Amino acid sequence: MKHNPTHIGQVESVSGNSVTIKMASSYPSNMPIIEGTVYRIGQIGSFLKIPLGYANLYGLVTQAGVMAMPDALLMAYKENPSIVDGHRWLQMILVGEQVGSNFERGVLQSPTSGDQVHLVTNDDLRVVYGGYNAQSSIVIGNQSASEGLEAQLDLDKLVSRHCAILGSTGSGKSNAVSIVMKAIAGKPLPSARVLMIDPHGEYSSSLRGKCRVFRVGANAAEGEEELCVPYWALPFRELMAIFPGKLSDQNEDYIRGKVLSFKRASAIGLGGLRAESITADSPIPFSIAQLWFDLDNFERTTFRADRITPETLTTVGDPATLTSNQYPIAGLGASAPFLNQKAKGILGFLDGMRSRILDQSYSFLFKPNGYTPDLNGVVPSDLPLLYSTWFGHGFPISILDLSAIPSEVMQTIAGCILKLTYDALFWGQKTVVGGKLQPLLIVLDEAHTYLKAGEESISSRTVQAIAKEGRKYGVGLLLVTQRPSELDETVLSQCGSIIALRMTNSRDKGHVVSAMQDELREMADVLSGLRTGEAIVSGEAVRIPSRIKFFQSNSSTKSSDPVASKLWANPSPNVATYETSVRNWRNQSFN
Incomplete structure (x- = not known):
């Protein structure tokens, strides 16, 4: 033979x-x-x-x-x-x-x-x-075993069964995300919907022409739109967490009751709502300025000798400008005017609340353009327009750039955006914009920053809910992180596909391997030897576990490493450059 x-x-x-x-x-x-x-x-x-x-x-x-x-x-x-x-x-x-x-x-x-x-x-x-359906697959690179063979992913499984892109800094993670997004945007799918939470503003340049960017301090000349997250759509507890200071359980319940009464009053004007279904968490407009004014006024009120009749105001306040009513100062001992014995002792919290509402860096939240209620809770634009703005702009990808949001509340804001989006798709599941009839892929870049293991934040709770139940309602997750060991294991285990780039940290490698199918766990040591842009792909989005090399994106992300040897060869900048830097810092703007 x-x-x-x-x-x-x-x-x-x-x-x-x-x-x-x-x-x-x-x-x-x-x-x-x-x-x-x-x-x-x-x-x-x-x-x-x-x-x-x-x-x-x-x-x-x-x-x-x-x-x-x-x-x-x-x-x-x-x-x-x-x-x-x-x-x-x-x-x-x-x-x-x-x-x-x-x-x-x-x-x-x-x-x-x-x-x-x-x-x-x-x-x-x-x-x-081979054997992938051309309509339902995307090409993201070449097979490492034979560079003449395309590396493909099943788009349906990628979206419906969740996915994670994991890799150390410098492994080509951002490029991999860009390539996957470009591959999706390049398909003839006019109703495609991808929502990307971008905490560092990395992807607007690499995905230009395929996305609409929403950010605080938007550059209209670049086609960006202002990011608006109406405070009144936030759950009550997350809204209170925005403000500095702590409230006792009793005082929190007291303010919750006030918010509920405001929302019920606004609901009458909206019409078509059942009073018994409205809670302090319901996404119904109300005036936070009027809420603050009423709470503040109650704390400052002093009374005449009968201890029932309020004293005459010395200065009339204005809720529109967050100016307090001023009353005569309470007397000493048994002499009038008398303090309000029913006051809750929350003036310190209300002062912090006022300063946060007036802080210009929080305008996207408390003064969102077009979504700010008047003192009676009436808004020019409501949530349906907001969702239409986010998803109806004609591009398949919506990037919510959170880089200009104050770091102390970024996690809360990201979680609230996810909850607002998921709740809208859940309750709209029988409509043509619901997830069942128009699926949504949510991309969470730097997922470890707002999805830490063991943390009881709104972002963790919402992502866990999407990971466990989202596939039933047409909502898919794409987690992107360099620290998988910090992710909640429940969420990572729900990812049907894993794209693992180079990884050297032993703890991170252990978490990646535990999320892979059992047979591939012996390949853990390969992760530290992968080339930049090379990955091991396993799970439901591929027909067979593969070692692939991603395409290189033509336009790099902002996370790309600067080339020191070339940049240091340039002339040293003059003082005027630092003046621009300081002015931008003071203006909180890059323009």
């Missing part, structure tokens, strides 16, 4: 879907040339094939060398190294089966000892990696 150059050895032992292979001692080279192509035998993550009649079983190499021997033989080898007799060893896991021209993940049959093992050629790889 003519020697088959792809034949490299035979099956020695099988345990579950793990196969130990003894390579033929007579095999001429670890780098055979077959039909003009050079192949490397024993590369971790490469494929091997076991023909079984009309079927071919495919497996991924997970171990090579002496340690790949069966345990019993390994023990004997330690006593007598000559027992190996020139043979080399590989270990692989079975991942799929080909019958005819069709390849499917998983295997129906197992090999037995003595079955022949072959190299996987480029023709075989086309069968393994």
Whole structure:
């Protein structure tokens, strides 16, 4: 019989879907040339094939060398190294089966000892990696095993089953996100919806022409729009958390009751709402200026000798400007005027509340353009217009740039945006803008900053809810982080697909491997040796676990490393440049 150059050895032992292979001692080279192509035998993550009649079983190499021997033989080898007799060893896991021209993940049959093992050629790889539906797949790069083969993802599984892109700083994570987003935006899908939470403003430049950017201090010349997050749409507890200071449980309930009464009064004007369904968390407009004024007035009121009639005002306040009513100062002892004995003692909290409302860096929240209620709770524009602005601008991607939001409330704001979006899709699930009829992919960049393990924040609670229930309502997650060890394990375990770029931290690697399917856990050590832009992709978005190389984005993200050797060669800047920097700082603007 003519020697088959792809034949490299035979099956020695099988345990579950793990196969130990003894390579033929007579095999001429670890780098055979077959039909003009050079192949490397024993590369971790490469494929091997076991023909079984009309079927071919495919497996991924997970171990090579002496340690790949069966345990019993390994023990004997330690006593007598000559027992190996020139043979080399590989270990692989079975991942799929080909019958005819069709390849499917998983295997129906197992090999037995003595079955022949072959190299996987480029023709075989086309069968393994091919077969994606052109409408429902995106191309993001090339296969590392053969750069002539495209790396594809199943778009439907990517969105509906959640995904995580994980990698250390400098591994090519931001480029990977940009490539995935461009691939989605490049499909002829006029109703595609992607909402990207971008805490550092990294992606507006790399996705220009495919997205609409919403940010505080928007540059209209660049096509950006002002980011508005109406305070009255926030849940009550998160709204109170925006203000400095602490409230006792009793005082929190007291203010909650006031907010509820304001919202019920506003609901009458909106019409069509059931009074019993309205709570302090309901997204109904009300005037926070009027709320502050009423609370502040109650605390400052002094009374005449009958202790019932309020004293005459010395200065008339104005809720529109957050100016307090002033009353005569209470007398000493038993002399009038008298203090309000029912006051709650929250003037300190109200002072902090006032300063926060007047703070210009919080205007996007307390004075959102078009969404600020008057003193009676009437708004020019309501939430339907806000959602339409976010998702109805004609681009597939909406970037909410949070870089200009004060850091102390960024986590809360991100969580509230997610909750507002998810609640709207949940309650609108039977409409054409609901997630079931128009799915939404939510991309969370730097997810570890507002999704920390064990934290009871609104962002953590909302993301957990989306991870567990979102697929039922057409809401998918794409988590992007360099610190997977800080993520909530429940959320990471719900990700049906994992795209793991280079990672060197042992704790982070451990979390990535625990989220992967069991058979791939032996490949953990490969993560630290990946090239920049290279990743191991596993899960439901790929037909088979793959090692891929992402395309390089034409326009880099803002997170790209500056080239010090070139930039330091420029002339030193003059004083005027620092004047611009300080003016921007004082104006809280880059313009």
